[in-house]
Amino acid sequence: MIKFLDLHKINARFDKEFQERFKNFLDSGYYILGSEVERFEADFAAYCGTEFCIGTANGLDALTLVFKSYIHLGRLQVDDEVIVPANTYIASILSIINAGLRPILVEPKLDTYNISAEELIERLNPSTKAILVVHLYGQLADMDAINAIAKSKRLLVIEDAAQAHGAIDGSRFEAQSSKFRKAGNLGDAAAFSFYPTKNLGALGDAGAVTTNDRDLAETIKAMRNYGSSEKYVNEMIGVNSRLDELQATFLNVKLKHLDEDNAKRRAIAKRYLQEIENRKLTLPFYSGGLDHVFHLFVIRVDDRVDFETYLQSRNIGFLIHYPIPPHQQNALSMFSKNLYPITEEIHKTIVSIPMSPVMTDAEISTVVNVLNAY
Numbered sequence: 541m542i543k544f545l546d547l548h549k550i551n552a553r554f555d556k557e558f559q560e561r562f563k564n565f566l567d568s569g570y571y572i573l574g575s576e577v578e579r580f581e582a583d584f585a586a587y588c589g590t591e592f593c594i595g596t597a598n599g600l601d602a603l604t605l606v607f608k609s610y611i612h613l614g615r616l617q618v619d620d621e622v623i624v625p626a627n628t629y630i631a632s633i634l635s636i637i638n639a640g641l642r643p644i645l646v647e648p649k650l651d652t653y654n655i656s657a658e659e660l661i662e663r664l665n666p667s668t669k670a671i672l673v674v675h676l677y678g679q680l681a682d683m684d685a686i687n688a689i690a691k692s693k694r695l696l697v698i699e700d701a702a703q704a705h706g707a708i709d710g711s712r713f714e715a716q717s718s719k720f721r722k723a724g725n726l727g728d729a730a731a732f733s734f735y736p737t738k739n740l741g742a743l744g745d746a747g748a749v750t751t752n753d754r755d756l757a758e759t760i761k762a763m764r765n766y767g768s769s770e771k772y773v774n775e776m777i778g779v780n781s782r783l784d785e786l787q788a789t790f791l792n793v794k795l796k797h798l799d800e801d802n803a804k805r806r807a808i809a810k811r812y813l814q815e816i817e818n819r820k821l822t823l824p825f826y827s828g829g830l831d832h833v834f835h836l837f838v839i840r841v842d843d844r845v846d847f848e849t850y851l852q853s854r855n856i857g858f859l860i861h862y863p864i865p866p867h868q869q870n871a872l873s874m875f876s877k878n879l880y881p882i883t884e885e886i887h888k889t890i891v892s893i894p895m896s897p898v899m900t901d902a903e904i905s906t907v908v909n910v911l912n913a914y
């Protein structure tokens with residue numbers, strides 16, 4: 541059996557260090573917003589190249605806190621429209637709604653699965669105030685085009701970078717090699733999730749916001765902690781969404797290995813792209829650069845039910861990201877009359893095949909052989 545993702549194996553690599561750090565954590569007697577959270581925030585900001593990083597309880601809260609803080613600062617108003625790709629994970633859309641804003645769903649491109657800048661332009665109107673870009677499956681969205689649109693229309697750009705830790709903007713990389721820019725530093729603010737399955741995954745829930753905007757950073761820092769910067773003094777209606785000290789401890793161990801894990805994922809993707817040859821299977825677009833960290837390797841197949849049965853019979857793990865598009869979820873019935881044919885086509889035909897930094901060469905070969913024999 542080749543697992544879709546072997547989380548135990550991923551984390552077993554750090555067993556000894558985790559145990560040691562846990563002992564220190566236990567002995568410290570300091571369990572909320574301590575030195576491990578502080579260190580992670582400093583190191584992850586440095587990693588992304590931003591001035592600020594604020595840890596949160598999870599990725600959805602990180603996104604929601606960005607929007608709520610922009611409202612608190614008067615840079616967004618309740619009911620403003622926020623553009624978001626129609627084929628994203630539902631969390632992106634929930635964050636907009638939970639902050640009191642209005643999501644406007646925009647179709648992706650079929651080859652990259654990322655938001656189409658052309659479709660985006662069509663959906664702009666005077667109520668549009670922000671764009672939530674999602675670097676879906678680990679591949680950066682077309683940030684040059686999106687930032688140009690945002691600049692001309694004075695829109696905020698927020699990245700949902702929950703699947704793209706460490707992805708590097710290729711065009712900027714060549715333009716100014718010493719000042720390349722990573723996911724988390726390609727818009728006005730970004731949200732990350734460190735859910736265990738992500739490229740940088742904790743051993744529980746965790747998230748963060750990165751930004752270069754000091755006012756936003758200070759607002760989020762207060763808002764995640766009851767709206768308080770000074771104990772028992774509350775400046776705003778806040779929430780409790782702190783990054784857990786123990787999760788920060790684990791993340792501090794794993795952050796050092798993120799680049800090497802991403803390189804491993806890219807190497808697996810390159811093998812898949814070179815070696816999988818089957819006209820029934822459509823492979824994902826990849827530039828060959830550092831702008832993709834292959835959180836997932838997502839292929840498309842017309843007869844998915846048949847393909848799923850085949851993979852099961854050959855003991856190859858797989859998942860669908862995601863089986864029901866957001867606009868067809870009961871929770872989002874306000875969108876049920878809208879048509880998103882590309883999104884629907886994607887949701888009907890996609891299959892995510894095994895991808896993780898701990899796959900062996902033999903396992904990769906088996907996946908390739910099984911797919912080629914389909």
Ligand SMILES: *Cc1c(COP(=O)(O)O)cnc(C)c1O
Pocket residue numbers: 598599600601628629631632674700702703732733734735745746747
């Ligand atoms: C995982 C994920 C989130 C939410 O993260 P949680 O930590 O589970 O709240 C948001 N957006 C995308 C695209 C994700 O993949």
